[in-house]
Amino acid sequence: MIGTLTTLIWRDVRQSYASGGTWLPVVFYLSAATLFPFVVGPDRDLLLQTGGGILWIAALLATLLPVDRLIQPDLDNGIYDQLITRGLTDELIAFARLISHWLSFGPPLLFAAFLASGLIGLEGVPLWTLLASLAIATPALAGLAVMIAAITAGLTGASALGGLLLIPLAIPLLIFGAGSLSDVTGNALLFLGAVSLLLVAITPFAAGAALKAARE
């Protein structure tokens, strides 16, 4: 079981880093951070006050970028069919996809956030709070991407629909994540952790059910 999981995850991660798809969210993220000071002006205080929130929104949008490549290709070439024929469950396949997607999405996004914070001038406690909140949220963002990819697989206009699906599901993450930036008690981070755990926990089942439905 563990061997199978490792094989599945390793294939996805290697493919993702080899195809360069991993760096797309990073480039997007840095572009957003570069453009932001042009929009609000170079006022340092204003940038510090709003910068964290903008970086959070950018993280959310970066989540959408890889959605069309997460499930659809393997569904099309029958890899999931073959895995089911071998007796694997849809939930296990979705779980493996969640882990492999996080491995190729989470660390690069955190790296990009670190660089982007420098562009905006975040440092000290706000910088570490932002990185901590993103670190807590990336598994949930990866989970949302996998769920949306599985639900929209095979539909025309999947990417537009994906955006619509992401927004309501991501609001709790955004509230507590961006909220943690101005919250000195640290409670927002705890709530963020709770929401993140919940989304991660339902991802294998929701995405698994969608994969099963896609076969019908």
Place this chain on the structure above:
Amino acid sequence: MNGGQSTESEKALVADKLCCVRGDRMLFKDLDFRLETGMAGLLTGPNGVGKSSLLRLIAGLLDPFAGTVSAPASKALCDDKLPLDEHLSLENALQFWVKLDQRSDADMLNAMEHAGLDHLAEVPVRYFSTGQRQRVRLARTYLSGAKLWLLDEPANGLDTASVDRLGSVLQAHLKDGGIILAASHIPLPINFDLNLVLEPMVEAT
């Protein structure tokens, strides 16, 4: 997912009053057959009659509408999809299935040789022709080490020499105690123990 599958009688492929509905249409009903170890079945019938659906149903990809099917746990499905990473060379792409099915590199070389692909090992899969792709699908089935082979039009796009080679591999698999169920409109050079003819259902209304 394993709705209609029982764990007993793992050695044979048994369908009992099997019934399949796709969309709103009933494709077949009350289908009974039994394939023991070392037996081969040929599935025939006009297009759209439910041959592929029956194979997918046995593979566990569809749930039966009614009835049960029990099949050996180790089964391989060879359909029109090519479940390999196309940008990788054939041997690297097959490595994924070698690891997943816990096979050895020798098994992989063997499977490629039986499918007549040994000279293409280093060519990326995306450059393959129709016939070569079909041979890759077959090689992946040989490689799986599964007991039950479900073959959907295995001879599609193959030249005569390849069909003969396919026949001898199928023969060897039966000898090793395997089971084969093949849907094919191209005559396959092996003896089938069972001829399963699916007829189009007449609408009751």
